[in-house]
Amino acid sequence: MKPWIAFLFGSSLLTLGTIQVQAAVPLATPAQDRYAKQAVPPSGKALIYVYRLDDASPQTSPGLWLNKRDSGRLEPRTYGMWAAQPGRLEIRAGRVDAAPLTFNCQAGRIYFVKLSVNKDRSTSLRQVSYGTGRADMRQARLVLDPALAARAAPPVKPRAPAPVPTPKAAPAKKAPAKKAPVTKKTPEEAPAEKGQSGVTLIFKIGNFQLASDSQTILGASRSFSAANMAYGLEGEWRLENGFAFGLELFGHTQDYTTTGSAESGDMAVTNVFLNAKKYFRPGSLVQPYIGAGLGSASAKFSAGTAGGITGSTGGFAFQGMAGVAFRWRQVGIYSEFKYERAELEDAAGQSVDASGSGLFAGMSVHF
Numbered sequence: 001m002k003p004w005i006a007f008l009f010g011s012s013l014l015t016l017g018t019i020q021v022q023a024a025v026p027l028a029t030p031a032q033d034r035y036a037k038q039a040v041p042p043s044g045k046a047l048i049y050v051y052r053l054d055d056a057s058p059q060t061s062p063g064l065w066l067n068k069r070d071s072g073r074l075e076p077r078t079y080g081m082w083a084a085q086p087g088r089l090e091i092r093a094g095r096v097d098a099a100p101l102t103f104n105c106q107a108g109r110i111y112f113v114k115l116s117v118n119k120d121r122s123t124s125l126r127q128v129s130y131g132t133g134r135a136d137m138r139q140a141r142l143v144l145d146p147a148l149a150a151r152a153a154p155p156v157k158p159r160a161p162a163p164v165p166t167p168k169a170a171p172a173k174k175a176p177a178k179k180a181p182v183t184k185k186t187p188e189e190a191p192a193e194k195g196q197s198g199v200t201l202i203f204k205i206g207n208f209q210l211a212s213d214s215q216t217i218l219g220a221s222r223s224f225s226a227a228n229m230a231y232g233l234e235g236e237w238r239l240e241n242g243f244a245f246g247l248e249l250f251g252h253t254q255d256y257t258t259t260g261s262a263e264s265g266d267m268a269v270t271n272v273f274l275n276a277k278k279y280f281r282p283g284s285l286v287q288p289y290i291g292a293g294l295g296s297a298s299a300k301f302s303a304g305t306a307g308g309i310t311g312s313t314g315g316f317a318f319q320g321m322a323g324v325a326f327r328w329r330q331v332g333i334y335s336e337f338k339y340e341r342a343e344l345e346d347a348a349g350q351s352v353d354a355s356g357s358g359l360f361a362g363m364s365v366h367f
Contacts, residue, residue: 046109056119246274
């Protein structure tokens, strides 16, 4: 990392023991802003971002206090960044005696807090998930105080001349090489990328094709169509590390015809699965995932006007799925490929193969 970048970063990354006083809420340069948004927590500390977007009172610039220390002010579409020691953190906005937002910091973690100003100029603070904070801060610019930048500069300068005492100029080139790996790290690679735990409801529809579209049932050859309707309703509990466990109701319907006969009808298959999934990059907007489920399946046959099969059968079933979830604050979009294995048999020994695969799209709501 070049020395001037270290200087710029030092002017914006402060420990909570440093008092920050901002007069006119000056903004950082684009280079400073880009670097701040790619920062990783210092060793043994947490990284705190407090940001503000457009709200009901754009003409106000409420003050911030972190652990009762003056930490500057935020205008609309700006943010501040601080390094904090592990432990309890209190953030206040508007007044130093305002009710605080309190949470416990962990070393190596990144936290996002959103500041909002209401029409009556009252303020509110809300901690948001990693993915939400990263997406929102694309609209915001780093606040920088020149006085703090001046105070932060001296610790940086002594490090550059350190290799200079030797008569050769070559050692001076080692400083950028030593710092370069820091700029290559991204928050996504840091251990701070964790999602938000809670309950998620998923609704999905799609098309399901049987693996065996021609089967012999009750002594006659039956040909099945592609799914007339395939649907899924799933509830899952998601953990911060991306693992999820839930219950799914999944069903599909196929029409059938009988070879050499006018008999026809439809087969409705209903499945209940206990699922386990793993979401990758759980704190980001785009989250690929894989999963598997175990459960039961039942098939109900209905005859057409010219006659056909009636009755029902059931048995054991399992499934595998892979897809991509696009997750925002309380809603999301899903795309999923699903494979199901279900060979069903009734009490009379008649068997039906309800195995197959399908593509689905859906929406989710997060609580």
